[in-house]
Amino acid sequence: MIQRQIKGRFAPSPSGRMHLGNLFSALLAWLSARSAGGDLVLRVEDLDPDRCRAEYAAQLADDLRWLGLDWDEGYERGGERGPYLQSLRTGSYAEAFRRLEARGLVYPCYCTRAERLAASAPHRSDGQSLYPGKCRDLTETERRRLEAEGRRPAWRVRVPDEDWAFTDGHMGRCTRNLLRDCGDFIIRRSDGVYAYQLAVAADDAAMGVTQVVRGRDLLDSTPRQLYLYRLLGLTPPEFFHVPLLTAPDGRRLSKRERDLDMGALRRRFTPAELTGLLAHLAGLLDRPEPVAARELAPHFSWDKVPRTDIAVEAV
Template sequence: MERMIRGRFAPSPSGRMHLGNLFSALLAWLSVRSAGGVLVLRMEDLDPDRCRPEYAEQLAEDLLWLGLDWDEGYGKGGPDGPYLQSERTQQYAAAFGRLEEMGLVYPCYCTRAERLAASAPHRSDGQAVYGGRCRNLTAEERSALEQAGRRPAWRLKVPDEVWTVADGHMGRYGENLLRDCGDFIIRRSDGVYAYQLAVVVDDAAMGVNQVVRGMDLLSSTPRQCYLYHLLGLEPPEFRHVPLLLAEDGRRLSKRDHDLDMGALRARWTPEELTGRLAVVAGLQSEPEPVSPAALAEDFSWDRVPRTDIVVPRGLFE
């Protein structure tokens, strides 16, 4: 008997959704609905400086306007709540404590400038690889740094091993955790737990067994799989989707206010907007108006591109 798919959409309520967010949300919704599964909406509001309750409310309303409903989570409740990451600190603290008991967590006192100076050469995606500057500090050295007013972040030690993900859409992807990533932060210096730890704890606790998200997060997946392993948790199936690019090659983001939900809703009906997203996703050849429910009837991942997509000028204008 096949297991029921439990998918999720887990946006950060740090502003209005843009076209790239909608693209990922639509594909996550279609993947679950076409299989008769369950969809969870979780708000990843870890960052208190950027996330706002009013953004979460607007985000949920925008999803419903487009026809992307959910079964459990934000605004609906369910057995695995709370569905706001800001309310799940105890769960992250428990996981952090387990890793600490394994001797795999250590404080890092580096400033940003020191981290970059002590890093290995940058990866191809532009991220610096942490070189382990604070991994072997003595107790005396740590004490001196704390007396000087340094507040540490906390890093997870990683092995000199390749961890590979069999992505359900993009294929196999692997990284040597030590050489390609380095020990990574799981709790910030202000006490906020980092995304890498929180997302693993949350997806496991909420029974999520399929994660559909943007290609920009593929490189973090080996780290997350390592955390699943350490915490004795079963990782989900991952399906990473291509990024949407402007015609000049830059990635679409929340800075592109002409392509955020405010502008898009003023310009299109839900069906018109879905039809245009369907063209980008390879699900329609022409931007004919269509509902997400209609697209779900014959949805196939085989039709979705596997490389980044240049959005034609004018398609959403």
């Protein structure tokens, strides 16, 4: 078997200032690729026009450079597989959607959010509701009636009642059932915006990404993306999901609550000090001490990185 050259990526959403948790994932993605002599792509996932801002994209690129994390192609740098803003790639998502539609694999869903939440489908232990397939088999007459009421449909992809097993490079063997764990999922919203699952699969394949390092909160997205890879005849990357950084009370760090964001961090730390803190949280250093990312790369190992979420005390 021919070993593929590693090509990693960091793909943040410009919906606010990056925080410590975002940087944790970025550093591990950078180290995983660089330690193997691989390349890195910076893609900006600005699909949501209501939340994403160009100024945040410029800011996150500046924050990454400040920390010493470079990239070989992508945002502000260019490359042969651009554009690297998802908002400029909707043509490729539309083509993927048309391919699925031509095979009868997608259908319009007219359910409102309230209707979805009120449906009698079982709920997962994490609180996420499961789509019960209410619109899966609507007749043409029923669809016309709903559209006459002014409802604009989202589009869902049909999923099989099938166990999906995959091996995460860090978390190990995982098994999910698409029908029981998520149900038919949305690939295009009712406002015409293509959903994350479709966009990220199409982009990673088009950009030649072979390794995806991202937060554990996206682990359950992996079977959906692997399913889309299969339907579209694309080669999937290898996935590595990393633990989340949490507040001492277990609350996940978030942009919305401005937990340890880069504005505050850059005022309090030098790049080497902040890299040392992140490396310590990742199990790469025994204690937080100043270090450059390039100094960590030769000694990086996934075996050192924790597999459970990491509580961050006062910084």
